[in-house]
Amino acid sequence: MSEHRASRLRKWLVDRGWAHAVLFSGSAIFLLPFLWMVATSMKTDEELSDAAWLPSIPSFAAASPYVRVAREPHRPSDAPEAVWREAIVRMDASARAAVLLGDPADAGVDRDALAAAAAAVLVDQLAAKMPRTAWSNSADAGSAFTGLLTPEAVASAIDDRLARLELKNLQLRTLDGHVIPLASEPDLVAAASVESGAGILATVGGATRLSYHFASSSDAPVVVRIPLTLPADFDPASLHKLILGLKSDDSWHRLD
Numbered sequence: 001m002s003e004h005r006a007s008r009l010r011k012w013l014v015d016r017g018w019a020h021a022v023l024f025s026g027s028a029i030f031l032l033p034f035l036w037m038v039a040t041s042m043k044t045d046e047e048l049s050d051a052a053w054l055p056s057i058p059s060f061a062a063a064s065p066y067v068r069v070a071r072e073p074h075r076p077s078d079a080p081e082a083v084w085r086e087a088i089v090r091m092d093a094s095a096r097a098a099v100l101l102g103d104p105a106d107a108g109v110d111r112d113a114l115a116a117a118a119a120a121v122l123v124d125q126l127a128a129k130m131p132r133t134a135w136s137n138s139a140d141a142g143s144a145f146t147g148l149l150t151p152e153a154v155a156s157a158i159d160d161r162l163a164r165l166e167l168k169n170l171q172l173r174t175l176d177g178h179v180i181p182l183a184s185e186p187d188l189v190a191a192a193s194v195e196s197g198a199g200i201l202a203t204v205g206g207a208t209r210l211s212y213h214f215a216s217s218s219d220a221p222v223v224v225r226i227p228l229t230l231p232a233d234f235d236p237a238s239l240h241k242l243i244l245g246l247k248s249d250d251s252w253h254r255l256d
Contacts, residue, residue: 043055058250059251061249063211063212064165064210064213064249066109067163071124074124083141086138091126094142094145095119096119098154099114099157101154102151103115106204107158107162109162118160121157121160122154126145131144165211167185167188167192167208167244168208169244170183171242172241172242182230182242195225197223198215199222
């Protein structure tokens, strides 16, 4: 009986099985670009350059602000392996020194950790902009890198690695599409207040930052109160939604 079944299976594989395999493979190849597009649409701007197929999942952060994990700099195709190994030490040291000079005193995080993370961003970004002739030796590479180490580049790298939660403009949108500004970013820190929870509102670098420190993910949420001053002729029936702009860290947050 078993020999008969094995014979039928072999016959099915020869007669029809290959067709099913071809159809299945074709379907997988057809669906692959669509799956890739769906996964890419959920990635952040930083994740678009990563080789990973799927976006990262936001995880709980107990305290904010904090330093994002330093990413590994990529070796440019024009840089020989031996020169890159020597040059990256020089570039990292120059970048760390520049970050420590440009690091805002009110960042609220470990300065050395921020310098290491921001330096890695600078090396990764600026090394890709260096000309091919700069990679003849590590000394030339270090000099070319220092020439690209502008205050703007340093500030951008610090901004990239410093995760924090900032409140932006508060607006009201009506059913007919009108947008009514309620509180601008400079006014939020004066208008808003923390009613409960482990949060502190403060103006840092011209932005309204909400710092928090939770013992666990089950702690009570931070409750922020923002009084609303509506126009005298506003009709409450026309309210569509309130829009609060955020510069978010990488943790998960829910607005109620």
